């Protein structure tokens with residue numbers, strides 16, 4: 001079967017998109033295929049290459065539904081960079097011609113606010129990422145870690161030096177699967193640069209180190225606001241670019257803004 005796919009990226013966090021809004025239920029693959037497809041297509045040598053695979057599906061309770069799979073085939077409940085790309089995709093391809101789009105995810109319904117330039121160009125997308133859950137800090141092997149849920153699990157660690165010099169490739173996998181964490185977690189290695197700026201690297205659950213992580217940047221910022229007294233609007237510098245995150249404190253939703261870009265369209269035979 002030929003499948004028309006599209007590669008997109010948000011601050012370097014790249015995903016392959018499959019649009020199933022035009023495909024009848026009978027042709028939608030079962031979940032096992034989706035997970036296997038994610039592994040095969042995400043491979044940067046034997047596949048297209050990406051941090052994962054995202055399906056844009058019909059929804060009974062929202063404008064559409066996002067199902068995202070990491071490069072190892074595991075399913076993520078939410079994806080901040082991916083959902084911004086989804087907003088651009090459905091608007092510019094006239095699938096959902098609205099500037100406020102509700103997307104059903106495994107973490108709940110998320111609302112996108114599209115900034116449109118000259119009629120059909122989505123300049124950037126802001127996302128209501130829901131209310132974060134910040135748990136008490138725990139110590140694992142002298143790491144002081146703060147678990148944070150953005151609909152998906154994160155642990156935030158404030159590094160003693162530049163994230164660029166930190167051995168993320170060693171401690172990322174160690175913490176991702178640590179038995180003290182109730183589930184596999186995304187890990188953020190964060191440096192506070194100023195009262196309104198962070199610098200971080202991310203080890204993503206199921207994809208390894210990525211150039212950016214929208215939910216991870218949100219987790220880092222809400223943790224830094226609560227624990228380090230940062231301002232309510234913070235620029236998060238990730239290796240792939242800069243994201244803007246706003247949060248007004250406990251009980252309030254966190255908002256993520258940033259770019260989303262098309263890379264290429266491709267047809268694959270599966």
Ligand SMILES: N[C@H](CCC[C@H](N)C(=O)O)C(=O)O
Nearest residue numbers: 076079080081152213214215
């Ligand atoms: N690896 C994550 C999903 C992707 C999140 C990230 N790419 C983002 O932009 O939020 C998880 O399994 O929870």
